[in-house]
Amino acid sequence: MSAVLEAAISEFAAIDSVVARSHEAQAAYAAARHAVRSALLRGLADALERDAAPLIALADEETSLGAGRLNGELARTAFQLRGFADRLDAGIAARIVDNAAVAGAPPAGRPHLTRMFAPLGPVAMFSASNFPFAFSVLGGDTASALAAGCVVIIKPHSGHPELSRRVHALAAGVLREQGLPEGVIGFVDQASREAAVRLVSHPDVGAVAFTGSYQGGVALWKAANARACPIPFYGELGSVNPLVVTPQALAQEVETPAATLAASIALGCGQFCTSPGVIVVRDDGTGTRFVEALARSLAAQRTHAMLTPAMHCGFEKATEHIAAQPGVVTRLAAQAGSAAGHPPTPRLFEIDAQSFVANAALHEEMFGPAALVVRARHDADVLDVLTAVEGTLTVTLWGAEADTAANRALAAVAQRIAGRVLFRGVPTGVAVCDAQQHGGPWPASTQPQTTSVGYAAIERFLRPVALQDAPPWAIDANHGGATV
Amino acid sequence: MSAVLEAAISEFAAIDSVVARSHEAQAAYAAARHAVRSALLRGLADALERDAAPLIALADEETSLGAGRLNGELARTAFQLRGFADRLDAGIAARIVDNAAVAGAPPAGRPHLTRMFAPLGPVAMFSASNFPFAFSVLGGDTASALAAGCVVIIKPHSGHPELSRRVHALAAGVLREQGLPEGVIGFVDQASREAAVRLVSHPDVGAVAFTGSYQGGVALWKAANARACPIPFYGELGSVNPLVVTPQALAQEVETPAATLAASIALGCGQFCTSPGVIVVRDDGTGTRFVEALARSLAAQRTHAMLTPAMHCGFEKATEHIAAQPGVVTRLAAQAGSAAGHPPTPRLFEIDAQSFVANAALHEEMFGPAALVVRARHDADVLDVLTAVEGTLTVTLWGAEADTAANRALAAVAQRIAGRVLFRGVPTGVAVCDAQQHGGPWPASTQPQTTSVGYAAIERFLRPVALQDAPPWAIDANHGGATV
Known part of the structure; x- marks a missing residue:
């Protein structure tokens, strides 16, 4: 034998x-x-x-x-x-x-x-x-x-x-x-x-x-x-946890929300099942300023070594795969010397809504400190992006608290694809209580x-x-x- | 094309x-x-x-x-x-x-x-x-x-x-x-x-x-x-719905319980998902008289044509398959002229507990008016028979109402394999109410x-x-x- x-x-x-x-x-x-x-x-x-x-x-x-x-x-x-x-x-x-x-x-x-x-x-x-x-x-x-x-x-x-x-x-x-x-x-x-x-x-x-x-x-x-x-x-x-930043959410300023989001993306070196991985931002001037602030804030985040060398390797592969998709712009790239065992540097990518919807490779989780910004031209784009995600643990809707038809449509789609829908705060951190729901349609x-x-x-x-x-x-x- | x-x-x-x-x-x-x-x-x-x-x-x-x-x-x-x-x-x-x-x-x-x-x-x-x-x-x-x-x-x-x-x-x-x-x-x-x-x-x-x-x-x-x-x-x-007839259930007489059970087996020509298909009876004199009464009562049941010719054919095949297993004794055989489109005659088979437990072919549903009697020598045999069934919609326990260790063991095993456990009556007929449970472990x-x-x-x-x-x-x- x-x-x-x-x-x-x-x-x-x-x-x-x-x-x-x-x-x-x-x-x-x-x-x-x-x-x-x-x-x-x-x-x-x-x-x-x-x-x-x-x-x-x-x-x-x-x-x-x-x-x-x-x-x-x-x-x-x-x-x-x-x-x-x-x-x-x-x-x-x-x-x-x-x-x-x-x-x-x-x-x-x-x-x-x-x-x-x-x-x-x-x-x-x-x-x-x-x-x-x-x-x-x-x-x-x-x-x-x-x-x-x-x-x-x-x-x-x-x-x-x-x-x-x-x-x-x-x-x-x-x-x-x-x-x-x-x-x-x-x-x-x-x-x-x-x-x-x-x-x-x-x-x-x-x-x-x-x-x-x-x-x-x-x-x-x-x-x-x-x-x-x-x-x-x-x-x-696995879950990509879309976070929608409506124009309303940026009405006051862009720096604070960008810093809050960057901290959530990098929390625990991005190794959270609820880490926000797809950020939907309007394709306008304020949206662009927000993305710039997010990239700056993310670059400044201190990360630590990932849980295992294999996970570090998986993170590098996943981000390279996203970076290589047609239409993807890299806003925050890997730094030299980011080898397994060392803290990885955060990554940020950007794509337009239509390209995101059309390419299933972009709907996959990057487990680690990275996110993909999706630029939406209008409300319909946002709904299409969420619908394309299919199953996720959470959807976060920033600036969607007013009772409008657009926000009702957003909430309805979010509830179709997610187990938890947040109207404030970040999805990382899951309270243990009777009303909690941690689970969503496949593959979440x-x-x-x-x-x-x-x-x-x-x-x-x-x-x-x-x-x-x-x-x-x-x-x-x-x-x-x-x-x- | x-x-x-x-x-x-x-x-x-x-x-x-x-x-x-x-x-x-x-x-x-x-x-x-x-x-x-x-x-x-x-x-x-x-x-x-x-x-x-x-x-x-x-x-x-x-x-x-x-x-x-x-x-x-x-x-x-x-x-x-x-x-x-x-x-x-x-x-x-x-x-x-x-x-x-x-x-x-x-x-x-x-x-x-x-x-x-x-x-x-x-x-x-x-x-x-x-x-x-x-x-x-x-x-x-x-x-x-x-x-x-x-x-x-x-x-x-x-x-x-x-x-x-x-x-x-x-x-x-x-x-x-x-x-x-x-x-x-x-x-x-x-x-x-x-x-x-x-x-x-x-x-x-x-x-x-x-x-x-x-x-x-x-x-x-x-x-x-x-x-x-x-x-x-x-x-x-699919479900075989075991029904356990304890000696206590036959303490008064055998005819009435046999008639009740025969009517349930033949109800709707046996085409119920809760039809009792495995009958566990003690291997003693009273048990034998019960099985004889059951066979007589079942032979006297009037059936009607099955739902489709394919189902009639499936019933004949399933009963032939059971009849052909080693150790199975046919107590009530097919009558001549029981072709598709005509009412099938009820069937009754018998086997000892150990042979039942050892042969998975005997744990399969015969969809139609048929049942397999399993003769148990003692309480342990009964528990083994139920455990062998694995998943079923119902288990019926006749004569198990007294608070004894044996009945507690019976109830515990029944609840492990079934979604509904009856202490009286027959499993056919499922009340629509808040407390109902119709479902059990695979394949039920x-x-x-x-x-x-x-x-x-x-x-x-x-x-x-x-x-x-x-x-x-x-x-x-x-x-x-x-x-x-």
């Missing part, structure tokens, strides 16, 4: 064994009182905060994201773990619709029906590169799956392997303290692509959560669909009817079940009333 | 033109006050009832389902159209989660966020063969899509073409009366398989609803996933987190959108406040 084959077999065996432990833990965890789940979530939040200083130092070493940002991210991660715990205690996973029996013939006559929610089973969770805390081992996907009564099997991102191990070890400690089996939070270390496919294809895995690249996500989505029993795949695959999400941020994220891992003429114990066993 | 190619081109052009009209109607219909939608749903219910007599006569001629059943089905169809209208008036599609802004830094600080629901766009709706009213032109999928603010494009079933045309003509009349564009309810007559794929692949179609065969459904599901922008595909593909549904019967079905066609710092008009425009 070849060494390669032997290694693959041993890796597959390791995956199978992690899945087996999680599968074994699933039934008891699903049947546990919801207070057991919320105590676990709070214990995980406490553990993160207790070790914040060394975790942040390690995260910064592995990701270059900086202590300030990472401090905020860890705080957010603990906040959302506790937020799910609060909502569990308030009954979010125990929602019941009960319809009493009605005597007589159908359609009005009916039996007693009780609609409730059951966990989908072990969730395979693929960590993101760009949020080493908030979308990783104990991030939003894990928090919402655990809240739903699903155990998780974490595939860490190779961009921060040591941090992932450290956080998983913390989580394992909390499980031990609370007397829960280790399979509640499984961990598949350093899995190859083939092993990742094996995980998604495993018959005992019930759902998948994924945040990452379009190619990686589509490959795993296909694997989930190729199973004998396909399972739900919640993937976030593989399941745009769901969200991966905010407390509605729990719904991804629950399946409705109706009990007909059920005895009380069968109903009680399903909404947090049972003991472990 | 060949005649075949010319016909295909002309058929594709016809589909494109129907989609174009519906796409054109979508924006205005989505923006209409919800009262416009509910008035349409009520108008459609009234129109169906006004023409009930000739519609039922035509339906009976095309489907052989009988006037009694068809009367009930038309009443149910009108009932659910009005039910969705009532819920629209009560705000079902206007649910809003509003989180006020919180001052300060994240994660606690946040902007103003308003989560609401937007329609997914034109819905391609594939009618079922077995419910010429309730799952066809104006059936549940159409009612829920229209309630959600989605226009529909109906692909009628070839089993009742004339009825479909007649009902669509009625619907077109209601649209005219109410001043709505004809594209709100589009109709693709006599589409070939290739044309059906074209419809699902059309860039202006936003979601698909399908009830029908596994093969047809999987082909269209693949087409929906093969698009440049895949779209949600809500398919119901392609999206088991959703239901195709009951008022939660509207959620399939709505996508959440969060508005951030939105002016009041932008929020109002999205929840039924706007005029057409």
